[in-house]
Amino acid sequence: MEKSNLVLGLNYxxxxxxxxxxxxxxxxxxxxxxxxxxxxxxxxxxxxxHAHPELSFHEYETARFxxxxxxxxxxxxxxxxxxxVLVVLKGTKGESATCIALRADxxxxxxxxxxxxxxxxxxEGIMHxxxxxxxxxxxLGVCRILHDLKAEFAGTVLFLFQPAEEKIPGGALTVxxxxxxxxxxxxxxxxxxLHVSPKxxxxxxxxxxxxxxxxxxxxxxxxxxKGGHAAEPQLGIDPVMITAQLLTTLQQVVSRYADPKVxxxxxxxxxxxxxxxxxxxxxxxxxxTFRTVDEAWRQKALTRIEDTIQGxxxxxxxxxxxxxxxxxxxxxxxxxxAERFITVVANAEGPDSIERTTLWMAAEDFAYYSxxxxxxxxxxxxxxxxxxxxxxxxxxxxxxxxDAFTIAxxxxxxxxxxxxxxxxxxI
Ligand code: NI
Numbered sequence: 001m002e003k004s005n006l007v008l009g010l011n012y013x014x015x016x017x018x019x020x021x022x023x024x025x026x027x028x029x030x031x032x033x034x035x036x037x038x039x040x041x042x043x044x045x046x047x048x049x050h051a052h053p054e055l056s057f058h059e060y061e062t063a064r065f066x067x068x069x070x071x072x073x074x075x076x077x078x079x080x081x082x083x084x085v086l087v088v089l090k091g092t093k094g095e096s097a098t099c100i101a102l103r104a105d106x107x108x109x110x111x112x113x114x115x116x117x118x119x120x121x122x123x124e125g126i127m128h129x130x131x132x133x134x135x136x137x138x139x140l141g142v143c144r145i146l147h148d149l150k151a152e153f154a155g156t157v158l159f160l161f162q163p164a165e166e167k168i169p170g171g172a173l174t175v176x177x178x179x180x181x182x183x184x185x186x187x188x189x190x191x192x193x194l195h196v197s198p199k200x201x202x203x204x205x206x207x208x209x210x211x212x213x214x215x216x217x218x219x220x221x222x223x224x225x226k227g228g229h230a231a232e233p234q235l236g237i238d239p240v241m242i243t244a245q246l247l248t249t250l251q252q253v254v255s256r257y258a259d260p261k262v263x264x265x266x267x268x269x270x271x272x273x274x275x276x277x278x279x280x281x282x283x284x285x286x287x288x289t290f291r292t293v294d295e296a297w298r299q300k301a302l303t304r305i306e307d308t309i310q311g312x313x314x315x316x317x318x319x320x321x322x323x324x325x326x327x328x329x330x331x332x333x334x335x336x337x338a339e340r341f342i343t344v345v346a347n348a349e350g351p352d353s354i355e356r357t358t359l360w361m362a363a364e365d366f367a368y369y370s371x372x373x374x375x376x377x378x379x380x381x382x383x384x385x386x387x388x389x390x391x392x393x394x395x396x397x398x399x400x401x402x403d404a405f406t407i408a409x410x411x412x413x414x415x416x417x418x419x420x421x422x423x424x425x426x427i
Contacts, residue, residue, distance in 0.1 A: 053108030131196035170365030200381030216363035
């Protein structure tokens with residue numbers, strides 16, 4: 001077998017290989033041209049979305065805008081998961097049962113934008129500060145181009161414009177439970193999604209094969225003691241000292257029970273004891289998060305954390321109110337998909353355009369797709385100091401370098417064509 005030629009080991013003749021190579025070179029050129037043509041419109045779509053952000057599960061105007069845009073292009077769509085939108089696009093090159101899903105999240109955050117952009121948010125206290133406007137416009141552009149190229153492929157591509165990534169329980173669960181997807185659930189062979197990253201220079205991509213993002217669960221705790229004069233602690237039940245004891249003990253869940261090879265984080269970012277130097281308060285409220293990348297360990301750890309939260313205050317006679325908010329599972333990138341995608345992008349854009357990245361302990365509801373289907377979630381660099389695109393995700397000054405649309409669209413399109421043509425010849 002020739003070294004560079006056959007991705008899945010299908011042994012065709014050299015003539016066939018040559019024809020495939022010519023076809024792929026032409027297709028790549030066609031994709032580059034169509035992306036260049038769509039670029040300005042996609043930028044404008046993104047700016048409209050940016051100016052009109054909506055919070056999770058309230059993306060009514062956003063969904064309407066997505067459907068109207070698609071309708072203008074002659075692409076039919078349907079509502080999905082409440083405020084989401086589904087497009088089912090079938091290639092006309094022949095019959096194929098292959099089905100691939102592409103996902104973009106469409107919701108914004110409760111942040112007051114602080115930018116002087118001409119298309120900054122028109123909504124008080126709401127902002128696209130996580131780039132979901134970019135993801136949505138990008139998927140719209142990809143949808144339009146694949147629609148134009150539908151004679152070039154066989155198979156089905158699902159476009160999932162998903163609501164509510166930012167809010168537990170997450171829109172992905174609602175998408176997966178929507179009956180409109182039932183005909184496809186047994187057929188989906190891959191789900192692809194992307195996220196902008198201000199840690200990566202614009203024009204570059206990053207991929208982490210295997211475990212990529214963490215599960216995330218939250219704890220809301222109230223320790224109810226009996227307050228009083230600080231000079232007479234023996235007459236009360238001091239919730240502050242109990243909290244100190246509890247937080248210290250809880251750290252042992254990670255340090256003594258977690259397998260050191262499995263990353264785990266337990267952090268408490270809110271501890272409020274509203275007493276004074278000479279006043280022991282009645283209660284303390286605490287909030288924290290636990291993150292890891294192993295579902296079995298996650299279950300064990302949650303039980304141990306809950307038992308500790310109930311147990312320590314009881315020793316000292318305090319009462320506890322505990323709410324556990326279960327978040328997203330960990331996100332796993334299918335290794336084969338990831339390696340294949342790295343090769344495809346390196347071939348199309350050059351080896352320096354894509355780098356390997358490592359585990360990130362943030363959470364993403366794309367994880368639900370990755371737990372069910374072979375999936376790939378990759379990062380698109382949007383950092384550009386010259387354009388002042390330097391702020392972190394979820395900040396009021398967040399900006400994206402829109403030039404990143406070129407590689408974002410092209411990578412998704414090349415990735416899709418590679419997966420649809422399973423006997424693809426590498427170029
Ligand atoms: Ni996000």
